[in-house]
Amino acid sequence: xxxxxxxxxxxxxxxxxxxxxxxxxxxxxxxxxxxxxxxxxxxxxxxxxxxxxxxxxxxxxxxxxxxxxxxxxxxxxxxxxxxxxxxxxxxxxxxxxxxxxxxxxxxxxxxxxxxxxxxxxxxxxxxxxxxxxxxxxxxxxxxxxxxxxxxxxxxxxxxxxx
Numbered sequence: 001x002x003x004x005x006x007x008x009x010x011x012x013x014x015x016x017x018x019x020x021x022x023x024x025x026x027x028x029x030x031x032x033x034x035x036x037x038x039x040x041x042x043x044x045x046x047x048x049x050x051x052x053x054x055x056x057x058x059x060x061x062x063x064x065x066x067x068x069x070x071x072x073x074x075x076x077x078x079x080x081x082x083x084x085x086x087x088x089x090x091x092x093x094x095x096x097x098x099x100x101x102x103x104x105x106x107x108x109x110x111x112x113x114x115x116x117x118x119x120x121x122x123x124x125x126x127x128x129x130x131x132x133x134x135x136x137x138x139x140x141x142x143x144x145x146x147x148x149x150x151x152x153x154x155x156x157x158x159x160x161x162x
Contacts (some may be wrong), residue, residue: 034124034125050106062095075087
């Protein structure tokens with residue numbers, strides 16, 4: 001089962017959790033307009049501003065540890081603080097601390113910044129859809145001519161083109 005949400009560049013609109021497509025679960029939302037809204041763009045900008053540097057830091061810390069373990073075994077084997085605790089063990093333990101710290105920072109940022117922005121973007125998307133006039137909606141009780149704002153010609157009168 002595909003868990004892709006949305007139809008942005010390089011993505012396809014496939015099934016999501018629960019088997020329903022996003023537009024099928026919320027047909028009242030114009031997803032393209034929601035994606036183009038300033039609130040949604042601000043949310044994405046702020047998320048990228050946090051996630052990209054955090055990812056770069058994580059990968060640098062992790063691969064730095066791996067490189068030190070592979071190319072500086074004497075340094076990694078030195079005693080650190082007490083007998084039996086080496087620099088390598090200490091750096092390995094910092095991997096756990098770093099992951100927990102990044103997770104805590106992300107949750108804090110999500111609660112204070114991302115969630116309110118996501119709420120605003122969702123509210124604006126639903127509000128914009130409710131107030132927008134749909135381009136191809138038709139009044140089911142009128143003829144095509146009256147739907148376009150023209151007077152309908154009676155059936156017994158001949159219509160001439162001017």
